[in-house]
Amino acid sequence: MNSTVTRPVAVGIALLAVGCGGGAEPGPQLSAAPTGVRWIDYQGIALPHADQGPADVTEGAATGFEHSPRGAGLAALTHTIRLSVAPDTEWAEVVNRELVPGPARDEWALNRVQLSMTGPATPEYAPTLLGYKITEYRDEQSLVDVYTEYSDSSRAVNHTTVSWYGGDWRLRLPDPQSTVRPVDAIDRLPPDIVTLEAPK
Template sequence: MSERRGTAGAFGAVLLIAAVGCGGGDDRSGPDLSAAPTGLRWQPFQGVPLPHTDQGPKSEADGAATGFEHSPRGAGVAAITHAVRLAVATDSQWAKVAAQEVVPGAAKDEWAVNRIQLSITGPATPDYAPRVLGYKVTGYTDQRSTIDVHTEYSDSSKAVNHTTVEWFGQDWRLRLPDPGSTARPIESIDVIPDDTVKLEAPK
């Protein structure tokens, strides 16, 4: 398999099994779900610029990024970080990324079985690398948050990836859907919602 096809396949695989978000109510007495992360800067991971903020990640090792603030802002940055890193991590990185960034369980095990059949040895090519535009917290509790991650591709098409992160081991981790789920975690969209927390990675 070529590097380009392998990269595209891995990104597609993680999108197909990304956690499914569900809508949350408008609880005006709760935390501010629309507050933007502070101290935003961008650092590339396998060819994809990812946000680094005051809300996380605090550390990186062996391709995995950990240490996110226990807040909606921390959950939003974690959702972006985990979804992209899981998609584009190389053959020598993905197991460590999954071990530290994904909630353990049958869904994680199934993802690993699918991932081991692919090969990624280098950065994502420009044709397939997503550009992060922002996120929207669609539901939030101290233990679980649903996040819509908005991205753009080289052909100017846009997509929303419905993800879920859970507070596990004192950090936000990605929750993959149960095996056999028929929900669609990623959808094409024409415009980014006005209430999106806009980050917009550099081109």
């Protein structure tokens, strides 16, 4: 009788042990720094190129980012800067290959047509990259804060969203009706950012 009673109990304990012992798989490492970083000038601003992207730059548009937190972080800061300073001859290609299609992209393009930028960014307005922080990561979309510094030593954080679209990380511009501030001035950097400080 003892054997018939203890056998189910033993099996139950064994299954419980297997369930507890397996453990959850570790999540993505959001604070891992890109590897193989080198700096390449674009419109007077030093941008990082790393093992995680971009893999290709054609007509000013940077594409080919790794499907990982590091790829998302690099894409966020790369697309943000290139979109801001792309000259008249390249901005359309940057928009088409670096942004998620939609009303926000269309509105940005309509506004850009009314401007003209033919040379490098004016030094006093050109940002220096300091790093980024991923505040939310999912395989299909991530929120990334991009930190920059300006010539007057002021600092800012740009709250960006990148989406995995067409096999690459693309910047998703805020909805035209959104009231959320995309950029905030800051006094100090968070201690846990992924540092990507451009050379002076």
